Amino acid sequence: MVIRRVFRRLAAARVTPIRIALWSVQVGLLSVLGLSLTLSSFGLLFDLRFARALTGLSVGTGLVGLALAHEASHRARRQMSREATRFARYGAWLSFSGAIVSSGYLGLLLPSLFVLAVTWPIVALALILYLANHSEARRSEASFLSLYDPAENTSACTRCGSRTFVPQGRWVGRQWLCPRCQPALGGVAP
């Protein structure tokens, strides 16, 4: 919820997808940096508390980086920014690598797998629901893009199907709506 609220604020502040994607890359690099500093300290200089702090930071920043990359990739699709999509992908990979390797060093991986092995039905159900929800968003984004006319910079409203000038339309939830369909739903500007 907090992340969603933050992203809404970012959207309200009209932060561009490329900037969010670049943030995700930066945060992903921080995650990798935390891990790499830990690895560098192996040997005589190694201090367990310091290493735990660094890898913990790496896992945390990795998760934040993933969230940023995820948000950036959606926004990039909606705004048709290929560069933002590319950076979002970089950010996702960096964050994922940093978080997963750090959690491995931290010893969280095995316990997580253990928890997963015990609670897999619940986790599987949650995952299915999430993926279903997420694929719906991806479908509407794909539909928006397929109906996009680059010559006129228009696309079709998800609800009424009328072609609308893109700067006038808004994304409300998972739907792109024309100005007539927007008011009652409290959509946000893309």
Next chain:
Amino acid sequence: MKPVRIVLIIAFALPFVLTASAGPAAAFCEIREPPSPLPTQVNGTQVEIQLTEGFARVVIIKEFYNPSPIFKEGQVFFPLERGHELITDLRLKIGNVVFNSTAQDRGEALDSFLDALAKGQDAALVQYDPPRDVYWVAVTIPPFSARTTVTTLEMPLTKVDGYYRYHYRLSVDARDSKDYLRVRVRIATSAPLEHVGIHSHPDLPILQTGDRVALAFVNSTAEAELRNLEIHFRTAGTSLAQASDSDGEHRFVRLSVDAQDPAFAESLRPRPRAFLVLLDASGSMSLGSRWDFARAATLRLLGDLRAGESFGIAAFQGTTRATYRSSLEAWAPDRHGDVQAFLAGIAPRGSTSFTASFPVIERWARQAREQGQQPILFLITDGRPTRGILALDLENAFKRISYDHDMPVFGLTIRPRDHTDENLLRNLTHFNRGGFVAVGGLDLPDRIAEILAAVRVPVLDGVRASLPGAENVTLASGDPQVVWQGGEAIVIARIRGTPFDPLAVGLRWTDDGTARGLDAVHEGTEVLEDPLLKRQWILARVHALLEEIRAHGDPATIETLKAFATAHRVVTPFTSLLVLIPQLPNPGDADSAARAGDSLFEGLAPGGVALSSPGSARGFNLLSPLEQEARRSEALRRDLLNPLLVEREIDRIVFEGSPEYNSLELRRALVVFQGTYVRILDLDQQLVLVVDSLPEVVRIENGAGVTLTVFAIWSFLQVRRFARRVRDSGTP
């Protein structure tokens, strides 16, 4: 089969127990047993110290308790001083019953003890262990039972600077005794007591009864204050005492005359000194200006020498030794620069072995004797040896050299690393008629003055006992004897007669060819009776016989000693005391004795060690990689912080797997330190550091970490620059 099994167990257990590293240097009456979750404890200790002129008798009553459900055999060690203390009685108390010991030949006593164990009997044995030069008391203690040993030690007291001093290691008793600690000190003298003091416990009240008896009591561990007891006392004038023998036909007499007695005044001539300086030039001496202080100390010591006195300097480092000259050199002030240049030419390095230069020291000591000089050994070091013989063996080596050459040993510790090092030096010197000082730095002149002031030399040779008219005289004191500065001349003899007969006893000596003497003639009734005099005579006689055996090894003397010591219940290297308890605490439990032996190995099973040893975990490992790395790192740090490495005591470094390593004769090597990644071996009189290869993964992860760090920082800066450009250009 059972006796065979027991013998085998004991045969395996004894070497383990006896070769186990000695504990703290102040070990006195130390309990030894293998590691156990419920070790034998000392419930309490009672000590009775009786002191008189030239003699001390100490009865130590220790109550041991076995809190575990297994049968135990406790080993109590008494590292006694050569030529000093002897154990003269052992009793075992079980409940309210006291079992007395019988004196036997050493071999017979051990056989009887083993037989008793095989039969499942309770027993206690006090015996001398020649290789370690200690006396040990073996006591069997059944589960959840208590055993009380009553051990009597007797020793002669040497007069130093006019005072008899007695040092009892009370701190060990105070540390070990759980429930109670009681000490009673009684000083009873023949001559009036002039002064009594307890340096260690100045607040302890001393109660005097008349002018010849003083008493002091310590009633708790709190009162002991974890300090050793240091008692000193002196009597006024010449002391004469007697005691009747139990046969009614003989009596014992003792005459002691202070070296300051006017009769000696014109004859006293201090013997010239020969300073033998044993200088530690190992790697650790190069740290913290120690070497500069050691050189300064050597020069200051030699500066005290006068014309007609001589010196020798042997600096030891690793396998090498540098001597100032191969023989003793006469001291003259113009030697100062030469000695300084010699010392300046030595660079401290390598390992430390205190005894590596003993052959030279012994040669110099003999040379000093031939020149009519008194050899005095000064050991200048920063701490403990890192190679060669250590612990109790080292103490014994110093005892031997000091005793053989009648040579006091003094020590200077230059900035010692810890208190243990100081303790070792104290034991090496304090018990060899010397003393030691710790030099911190700028206090060097004061410390040197202090140690020089403590040096004593003989002042009168060839003093003989004179007992005119006495029959059947058996002298226990040395004859002739040497009188030391601040010491005394003493006559202890057994003669025919009763305490009511007149007594004539005296001393004879020559002074530049002139015969001189001192006589004391008294009516028997005028001479005070000393109840400890008989024991003093026995002890002195045993020491005299032991000395004769050491000098000549005559079998007839050995037999004489065995008969004498057995008759008077004294434990010597040839006789033992044995207590046998007639019946088992649990009759019919034939396995209890076997269990006693088995228990010696409790906690030492290889599996147990392996399981508890860090880094030896096998199978599924629940430690996170970071925790594993922390352990590896800790092990590495521990290895590198090994004092031998830190103090630069290593003579040679070898990498495992290298051709140099393969050429090492590891079978002959003694492992001094076994770390995770390094080993230190004592091989060919060198300390060899063997470095194992570090785990490969550490190096890969280090490399990956550094590369990733550089990549991450560089990329971050690039992305940041790009982000700034994007923001400026307004790209969506």
